[in-house]
Amino acid sequence: VTIVFDTLPVELEYMKEGLVDGLVGQKYWGWGYDTVQMIYDKIVEGAEYEDWTDSGMDIVTMANVDAMAEAWETNDFTKPLPDPFVEAAEAPAEAMGEGGTFIFGRGGDSVQLDPAIVTDGESFRVTGQCLEPLYQYEHGTTKPVPALATECTPNEDGTEWTCKLREGVTFHDGTDFNADAVIFNFERWRFTDHPYHFEAQVFEYYEYMWGGFDDAGIISEVEKIDDYTVKFVLTEPLAPFLANLAMDIFAISSPTAIEGAGEDYGLPAVGCVGTGPFKFVEWVEGDHITVAANDDYWGGRPTIDEIVWRVIPDDSARFLALKAGDIHALEQGTADADPDLYVDPRPAMNTGYLAFNYKIEEFQDPLVREAVAHAINRQGLVEAFYGPYGEPASNFLPPLIWGHNDAVEDWAYDPDLSRQLLADAGFPDGLSEVTIAEDMVDAEGNVVYAAGDKIPLKLYYMPVTRFYYPSPKEIGEAMAADLAKSGIVTELELAGDWPTYLGLRRNGLLVGLYMLGWGGDNGDPDNFLNYFFGFGGADREGAPEDWVKSPDPREGFYANQEVAELLYQGATNPDQAERQALYEQVEVLLHDDVARLWIVHNNTPLLFSSKVSGYIPQPVGADYYEFTVIEP
Numbered sequence: 001v002t003i004v005f006d007t008l009p010v011e012l013e014y015m016k017e018g019l020v021d022g023l024v025g026q027k028y029w030g031w032g033y034d035t036v037q038m039i040y041d042k043i044v045e046g047a048e049y050e051d052w053t054d055s056g057m058d059i060v061t062m063a064n065v066d067a068m069a070e071a072w073e074t075n076d077f078t079k080p081l082p083d084p085f086v087e088a089a090e091a092p093a094e095a096m097g098e099g100g101t102f103i104f105g106r107g108g109d110s111v112q113l114d115p116a117i118v119t120d121g122e123s124f125r126v127t128g129q130c131l132e133p134l135y136q137y138e139h140g141t142t143k144p145v146p147a148l149a150t151e152c153t154p155n156e157d158g159t160e161w162t163c164k165l166r167e168g169v170t171f172h173d174g175t176d177f178n179a180d181a182v183i184f185n186f187e188r189w190r191f192t193d194h195p196y197h198f199e200a201q202v203f204e205y206y207e208y209m210w211g212g213f214d215d216a217g218i219i220s221e222v223e224k225i226d227d228y229t230v231k232f233v234l235t236e237p238l239a240p241f242l243a244n245l246a247m248d249i250f251a252i253s254s255p256t257a258i259e260g261a262g263e264d265y266g267l268p269a270v271g272c273v274g275t276g277p278f279k280f281v282e283w284v285e286g287d288h289i290t291v292a293a294n295d296d297y298w299g300g301r302p303t304i305d306e307i308v309w310r311v312i313p314d315d316s317a318r319f320l321a322l323k324a325g326d327i328h329a330l331e332q333g334t335a336d337a338d339p340d341l342y343v344d345p346r347p348a349m350n351t352g353y354l355a356f357n358y359k360i361e362e363f364q365d366p367l368v369r370e371a372v373a374h375a376i377n378r379q380g381l382v383e384a385f386y387g388p389y390g391e392p393a394s395n396f397l398p399p400l401i402w403g404h405n406d407a408v409e410d411w412a413y414d415p416d417l418s419r420q421l422l423a424d425a426g427f428p429d430g431l432s433e434v435t436i437a438e439d440m441v442d443a444e445g446n447v448v449y450a451a452g453d454k455i456p457l458k459l460y461y462m463p464v465t466r467f468y469y470p471s472p473k474e475i476g477e478a479m480a481a482d483l484a485k486s487g488i489v490t491e492l493e494l495a496g497d498w499p500t501y502l503g504l505r506r507n508g509l510l511v512g513l514y515m516l517g518w519g520g521d522n523g524d525p526d527n528f529l530n531y532f533f534g535f536g537g538a539d540r541e542g543a544p545e546d547w548v549k550s551p552d553p554r555e556g557f558y559a560n561q562e563v564a565e566l567l568y569q570g571a572t573n574p575d576q577a578e579r580q581a582l583y584e585q586v587e588v589l590l591h592d593d594v595a596r597l598w599i600v601h602n603n604t605p606l607l608f609s610s611k612v613s614g615y616i617p618q619p620v621g622a623d624y625y626e627f628t629v630i631e632p
Contacts, residue, residue, distance in 0.1 A: 100630045101306040105318045105327035108464030109286055109311050111499045114266025115249050116189050117201045121519055124248040126289050128622020131251035131274030135242055137621045142523025144242040158237035165228040169298045171254035172279045179224045184255040186222045198263045205249040212537025236572050243522035248622050277302045277626040286311055302626035332470040333607035340610050345389055347619045348398050348601040352468030352517035355596045358557040361435040367425035369594035373411035374418040375486035376479055378599055385471055389605050393598035395587045396528055403525035403583030408591050418486035430487025432457055443507055458512035459490035464498045467604040468517030476515055508553030520620050525583045526571050534567040563589050
């Protein structure tokens, strides 16, 4: 007989009562099956704490032995076990490594270190070490677990969530973490008239993950119950509430730091101030960012003294720096059987895509969009640029996320069919010039392109390496070559640096085809689909049945009313099976509309020096650096 338990203490109780004979198939807090079985065996044997050092267990697991043994001895199995990664800090210091500086090489710089106003992974790579949300993701999974909150519990209908906050925590500047700090951050993000919600800044994530600003969003109030308790009052249930709460974007910054720096908070001269395991030290733009271990971290001091993220734009130069020992790790690469290096792939929770700007008249014709879809050899791209780590994409949702629809029939690579579709659309001689459908303006309201303008068809490639596009220029060149075989002639365009590229995309001014992608933030399909194709805050006027999806500049002015309505249903429905059916339907609608072309999912290879251990890659959110050990 096999019994499945939700919590380890309950299993322990059943073992002591003799109701079960052993443990199989359980994986808890990242421990393997054999390790958990060994824990039980040791407790039953009555082993002393010191005896564990010879058992082959690591320091993280040993740190929880006392709590488990206490439950066994006292017959009190009601307490949840402490997070081993928190308790690891209480283990003997000599087992925790020798400190040192961990250097991570990357292709591009961060955009900003205020996570509330950015969307790029290079920024979150840094802020995730300095700032913490109320929840975070269990190590190696997408399961939300407590962080700055010790628990959040809903009322019966899911419209109120009461969160108990962790006591005794301070921000890096000495400010107390408490209910006031939480409310300050959420109100700053939510209210457009908040003194620190600056007009020049874009709180893009908050709008789409929480349904809008001011009174348009799902959060109607964050109420202070006492100094260490807050209540989130929602206008309606939100299925991914905890998953959203755990996103790096919603990490809590020091109110004192924001008030002191104003609009400069997050810029190189200021950095960010949180409660995390590392403190901001310096940012030399285009070169490096340095953070130092937080000696007073509530979860225990990190094993390393410093992290340096070093910008090395050239892929080959970055790899040579790793080989030479100038850096310890990088994203995207292969060890090539080198005994001094190893690869640790990150699961493919991402999608690289090619998007259309719908203010181009020709792209409003689905035949033209389908011609583009049949023109690009995605399998060839995978083989040339991703090797064994990539897979062609047929959905926006990667296969690892529930809601992915295996029944979607992918677009075949077929240049002949592509040319025929172009001819059917009225372009028997191919397409190299396109027409502006209506006036396009910049952020200041100046007309950039006028209706009727004829411009060359451009293909914009990204200026930085990202996990979904490891060699963006070269991949863009390969796409352009494929398109040309079908008679679609493009001009490759580099539109400035990474912040400039993202700003043009936000304002709908990547006027052509453009490369971009998405890495999941919380493991929920809502974070992929609703963020891109759901109702925006400005769409939410009146009752939900009256909402109208408007063309979104950020998404190339694409709008699909049926898709937005289904995504709203998915976000507010607590039944996962019903939600899955909705997201599978959305994937079909996006495919049939050729909304954009999904290119690839990448099991992103992280390449490390063999001297490095303890680094924990995450499928979503920031990786865990605080347990990293560097051997001499």
